[in-house]
Amino acid sequence: xxxxxQNPRYLITVTxxxxxxxxSQNMNHEYMSWYRQDPGLGLxxxxxxxxxxxxxxxxxxxxYKVSRKEKRNFPLILESPSPNQTSLYFCASxxxxxxxxxxxxxxxxxxxxxx
Amino acid sequence: SQQGEEDxxxxxxxxxxxxxxxxxxKTSINNLQWYRQNSGRGLxxxxxxxxxxxxxxxxxxxxxxxxSKKSSSLLITASRAADTASYFCATDAWEGxxxxxxxxxxLRVKS
Numbered sequence: 001x002x003x004x005x006q007n008p009r010y011l012i013t014v015t016x017x018x019x020x021x022x023x024s025q026n027m028n029h030e031y032m033s034w035y036r037q038d039p040g041l042g043l044x045x046x047x048x049x050x051x052x053x054x055x056x057x058x059x060x061x062x063x064y065k066v067s068r069k070e071k072r073n074f075p076l077i078l079e080s081p082s083p084n085q086t087s088l089y090f091c092a093s094x095x096x097x098x099x100x101x102x103x104x105x106x107x108x109x110x111x112x113x114x115x
Numbered sequence: 116s117q118q119g120e121e122d123x124x125x126x127x128x129x130x131x132x133x134x135x136x137x138x139x140x141k142t143s144i145n146n147l148q149w150y151r152q153n154s155g156r157g158l159x160x161x162x163x164x165x166x167x168x169x170x171x172x173x174x175x176x177x178x179x180x181x182x183s184k185k186s187s188s189l190l191i192t193a194s195r196a197a198d199t200a201s202y203f204c205a206t207d208a209w210e211g212x213x214x215x216x217x218x219x220x221x222l223r224v225k226s
Contacts, residue, residue, distance in 0.1 A: 004157075031212065033213065035216075040218055042203065042216045042217050042218040042219060043158075043216040045213045045215075048212060048213055050212060058213060088155070090157060090158070096212060101145060101146060101207035101212065101213075101214060102163065103148070103160040103163060104148075104158070104160065104205075104214055105160075106157035106158045106159070107157055108157045109155065109156065111155070
């Protein structure tokens with residue numbers, strides 16, 4: 001079954017404790033992206049990757065890091081989480097090429113609370 | 116930068132009625148997409164309309180696009196309780212390979 005898998009689905013952590021949210025897709029997609037969703041603000045892009053070893057900032061990259069060492073995986077790293085990073089996070093992937101956008105496939109989301 | 120903005124923010128209708136949601140955007144686009152999100156779940160793609168198309172249908176969904184007004188509408192006909200969800204429009208953006216999402220319309224269909 002084609003899917004995007006995120007882990008963990010739920011996490012409560014404390015300020016400053018590094019954490020990683022994993023994302024894996026089994027559709028051989030080149031494009032992967034991370035979004036955060038906050039009430040009233042819709043989805044905002046954090047980082048995206050056009051292919052292996054190619055990553056770029058989205059609209060709200062501060063406080064986050066990503067890596068793309070393998071095509072299927074695109075982890076989101078919070079080096080020193082803060083309460084304003086409490087949010088619902090989504091990983092998404094697609095078969096986009098440069099300048100060509102189409103359907104995004106989303107994971108089920110990771111709800112993160114930073115105390 | 117938020118490109119798409121949906122209207123209304125919330126909509127409550129009876130089962131069997133039609134639901135119409137609107138989306139406005141600011142810059143030129145290649146395509147506009149609509150997504151659905153059940154409470155707290157991942158978004159699911161519904162339909163894509165390209166900038167050179169004016170109307171598209173998929174089952175009970177009808178999407179229109181007016182590039183001169185930079186607006187789109189999503190019509191769900193004969194709504195069902197299971198259509199209760201949030202609906203988002205998303206537009207692509209040339210300055211970065213991404214989809215820009217609006218804040219969404221919350222649709223509640225009462226049975």
